[in-house]
Amino acid sequence: MAMTDRLRLGLIGVGTMGRHHLRVLSGLADVMVVAIADPDPERRAAVAALTPARLYADYGELLDRERVEAVVVATPTRLHAPVTLAALAAGAHVLVEKPIAATRAEAEAMIAAARQAGRLLTVGHIERFNPAVQLLQRHLQERMLGRLYQVHARRLGPFPARIRDVGVVVDLATHDLDLIRFLTGQEVVHLLAETAQHIHTQYEDLLVGLLRLTDGAIGLLEVNWLTPTKVREIILTGERGMFHVDLLRQELVFYENEHARLVPNGHRPAQISAGNSIRFHLEPREPLQVELEAFCRAVRESLPPPVSPADALVALDLARALVAAAQTGSAISPTVLPMTR
Incomplete structure (x- = not known):
């Protein structure tokens, strides 16, 4: 592909996640990372040997000097809004890491700015691009599980020193809250939570959350920064069996309720019994690469935002x-927008 045909992209923030973005973007044939901004001189020096991109200490200078068509924002959460607003004002399409912003007001301002600028704004909810999740969604749409009874998400791991400006709920639970809505197509109508703070100096580092979804299914969230090994899994139980997804290994298994096979379609099985298990074959892919390819394709082809x-x-x-429910000890019935399809 000719250099002039490649998407000119700027990367703002090259901490841990930003360096992963740089690694993947550098391998995309139709993308050219032309400039990188990060205020930390050591981080700039660390990436200087990895890329021919021009390096800036100030993202504003990057946006003023470079003709970038798209920008990836991989800064701390507190900077998501100002950096994204500046990039949109400069005429760039934006992929901002999750969570979208630190507050609702900031997120609303970002959405309004993208609409006014006529530019694409999408958010890095990376688990949607996990091949196991995408295959699971197809089977759920085919009603392989039948009526959903429960969804249980576990996201556990050690404390990341890089996270200082938010707690584990905003940083990690947003993954699973989005996944639950994405997979089930249902909204959360009622929630309870308990949180604890053990290692983090400012915010919670453990969450147990209980959700009720639109059709009465129950959701359970376990999220922490206190576990020595990483666990990333989601389990969906329904009338016809149970799906188990290991998000790290990209494995999807269905455990059949044998009794459900004996019940005509449209009838609810009255018993649960162990049946066959099916381990689905899928081609592993790095979710970040799938996400970035989707973003670049949406920019090139004027498609809707991938998320x-x-x-x-x-x-x-x-x-x-969830944080408010834990702080008050009260159940909350959130008002949310319908799922975008």
């Missing part, structure tokens, strides 16, 4: 509601 900022705002709202 709508409205959906990302709902994930943020639900995360904030």
Whole structure:
């Protein structure tokens, strides 16, 4: 592909996640990372040997000097709004890491600015691009599970020193809140939560959340920064069996309720019994690469955002509601926008 045909992209923030973006973007044939901004001189020096991109200490200078068509924002959460607003004002399409922003007001301002600028704004809810999740969604749409009874998400791991400006609920639980809505197509109508703070100096680092979805299914969230090994899994139980997804290994298994096979379609099985298990074959892919390819394709072909900022705002709202429920010891019935399809 000719250099002039490649998408000219700027990357703002090259901490841990930003360096992953740089690694993947550098391998995309139709993308050219032309400029990078980060205020930390050590981080700039660390990436200087990895890319021919021009380096800036100030993102405003990058946006003023470079003719970028798209920008990836991988800064701390507190900077998502100002950086995204500046990039949109400069005429760039934007992929901002999740959570979309620190507050609802900031997220609404970002959404309004993208609409006014006529530019695409999408959010890095990366688990949607996991091949196991995408295959699971197809089977759920085919009604392989039948009526959903429960969804249980576990996201556990050690404390990341890089996270200082938000707690585990806003940083990690937003993944699973978005996944639950994405997979089920249902809204959260009622929630309860308990949180605890053990290692983080300012915010919670453990969450147990209980959700009720539109059709009465129950959601359970376990999220923490206190576990020595990473666990990333989601389990969906329904009338016809159970799906188990290991998000790290990209594995999808269905455990059949044998009794459900004996019941005519449209009738609810009255018993649960162990049946066959099916381990689905899928081709592993790095979710970040799938996400970035989708973003660049949407920019080139004027497609809708791969993850709508409205959906990302709902994930943020639900995360904030979980924190509030834990702080007050009260159940909350959030008001959210319908799922974008």
